[in-house]
Amino acid sequence: MQLGPIIAIVVAVGVVGWIFTTWLRVKHGYPLDGAWGQAIYPKTSDEAMERIKLLTTENGQLRAELGSIKDRLANVERIVTDDSHRLTQEIETLRMPKN
Template identity: 70%
Template sequence: MEPGKVAFLIELVPVIALLGVIGVVGWVITTWLRVKNGYPLDGAWGQAVYPKGPDEEMIERIRLLSGENAQLRAELGSIKDRLATVERIVTDASYRLDREIEGLRGPAN
């Protein structure tokens, strides 16, 4: 090897080592923050190492949200039925005819 290339590689080694140390320190800090805040740790393929099981509060919250979801779905179904009725009335030919007759009578005084 040429002496210039060797000198360049020798100067490059501390930079590579510094980047490696920064990466490891960042990984350690990230892992520490996840543990501190209660997030489960991930394994090599993304699976949880220590998965948090559902606690009583979480189960109660899911039950309440499921009940609210069912209630909102029922209300939405009722609103859809009412809207279909209004659409049927508005597009009905007799309603249109009544509107035309009222329009021919002129404005009310």
């Protein structure tokens, strides 16, 4: 029984699989690690750092907006779940002109 061709096939499949997964990671923007765990790709540049700052700012703004929407939703839920008599009274007090 000859093991040489079987071992060569297994090694070839392993190498091709490694190349394919590395290609997929690069194609989809995942960082690649070197032998000692250092990042090889993508490199961080001034442009990338500026983009990170802009995204961080936008993230903060969106979180603030989400907080205000949650507050508004809580008020709507309170109005919907209140009994109708109390709600009617509050609406009528708001309709009366203030002197």
